[in-house]
Amino acid sequence: MRIAGLQKLTLLDFPGKVACTLFTAGCNFRCPFCQNASLVLPECFGQPMSEEEILSFLKKRQGVLDGVAITGGEPMLHADLSELLRKIRALGFLVKLDTNGSFPDRLVAVLEEGLVDYVAMDVKNAPDRYAETVGLTAMDLTAIDRSRSLLMEGKVDYEFRTTVVKGLHTQESLLEAARWIEGAKAWYLQQYRSSGEILNDFGLDAFDEQEMRAFAEAAAPYVPTQVRGI
Numbered sequence: 001m002r003i004a005g006l007q008k009l010t011l012l013d014f015p016g017k018v019a020c021t022l023f024t025a026g027c028n029f030r031c032p033f034c035q036n037a038s039l040v041l042p043e044c045f046g047q048p049m050s051e052e053e054i055l056s057f058l059k060k061r062q063g064v065l066d067g068v069a070i071t072g073g074e075p076m077l078h079a080d081l082s083e084l085l086r087k088i089r090a091l092g093f094l095v096k097l098d099t100n101g102s103f104p105d106r107l108v109a110v111l112e113e114g115l116v117d118y119v120a121m122d123v124k125n126a127p128d129r130y131a132e133t134v135g136l137t138a139m140d141l142t143a144i145d146r147s148r149s150l151l152m153e154g155k156v157d158y159e160f161r162t163t164v165v166k167g168l169h170t171q172e173s174l175l176e177a178a179r180w181i182e183g184a185k186a187w188y189l190q191q192y193r194s195s196g197e198i199l200n201d202f203g204l205d206a207f208d209e210q211e212m213r214a215f216a217e218a219a220a221p222y223v224p225t226q227v228r229g230i
Contacts, residue, residue, distance in 0.1 A: 001078035002026060003049040004039050006057065010069065014096040014118065015159075017066040022054065024081075027074040029100055030135030031124065033165045033192055033204055039073040051084060058091050067094030067117070076103035085115040096120065100134075101147035111156050119158040121151055123187070125169060126176030133168050152184055161188040161228070164212060166205040171215055178219035189216055191229040 004025035007013075013021045025048065027040045034040055058068070068088050075081055076099050085095055096118040099107065110116050125133040127141055151158040160181050164174070174189070181187060192206045207215070212227045219225040 001051075001080050001084060003051070003054060004073065006049060006054065008057070009065075013069040013071070014067050014094070017094060017096075018064075019067040019069050019094075019096070020057075020061065020065055021069040021071060024070065024072040024075045024078060026077050027072055027100075028077060028102060029074070029124075031133065031163075032135055033163060033168070035193075036073065051087075054084075055087055055091070058088065058093065062091060062093075065093065067096060069096040069098070071098040074100050074102070076106045079106070081106070082110055082113065082115060085110060086113075089115055094118075098122075099147070100124070101144045104143050104146035104150060107147055107150060111150070116156060119151060119156055121147060121158065121160055123148070123160045123162050123177055123181060125162070126173040127180060128176070129168070129173050148181060152181070154185070157185075159186045159188055160184055160223075161190055163190045163192055164207055164215065165192040166207050167203050169207075171218060174215050175218060175222075178222040178225070182222040184223045187219065187223045187225045188228045189219075189225060191227070193229065 002025040003022055005023040007021040010019050010021050013019060023039055025039050030040065075097060088095060094117045095115060097110070097116045098120045101121045124130055130141055131137060131139045162177065178187065189212060191212055192204065209230045212230060216225040216227050
């Protein structure tokens, strides 16, 4: 698999844990608001880090770090992700996985093998606005819905999260998304911010704090909802 980068310490990416973050390259979506264009576009990929380099780092952090957060790009795009997770597990680390939910069979496999402790799945928007939000002309949501249902069975600790973007989201679309995940454990609404490495931010903007909190309050009857990134 292609490991594009390593953040050696994070107190934010793995809830309640001291962790590092591994970034994988490649994604099957083209969300215009993506903060990591260099991880999504093949023409922007840099020199990958070797697995040996990653494992050497982790061996030195045993007893210091609690876990490893795997993000991207889309980590589950890589068929050999499980092999790396096994090696991380063997070193005694907890694992958090970020995913867009489009590879439910691979998600089932890592969960059944006990390779992941926490999953953060993106819920991009209401179903009828999904394709637009992920930068596609059309899409079948069957895979996304399978992953949603799998996590809601509660076999692993999880959260759903949505980056809220003016130009793509409305209160109506967020309420439709809330109804889609009704009964879920937790939903985080993340405020859009331009990192300077946005895939295509033409016409996109952020909602202010008051608007974000109003969205969370409106969604609360369906799913426990919090605002993140304010």
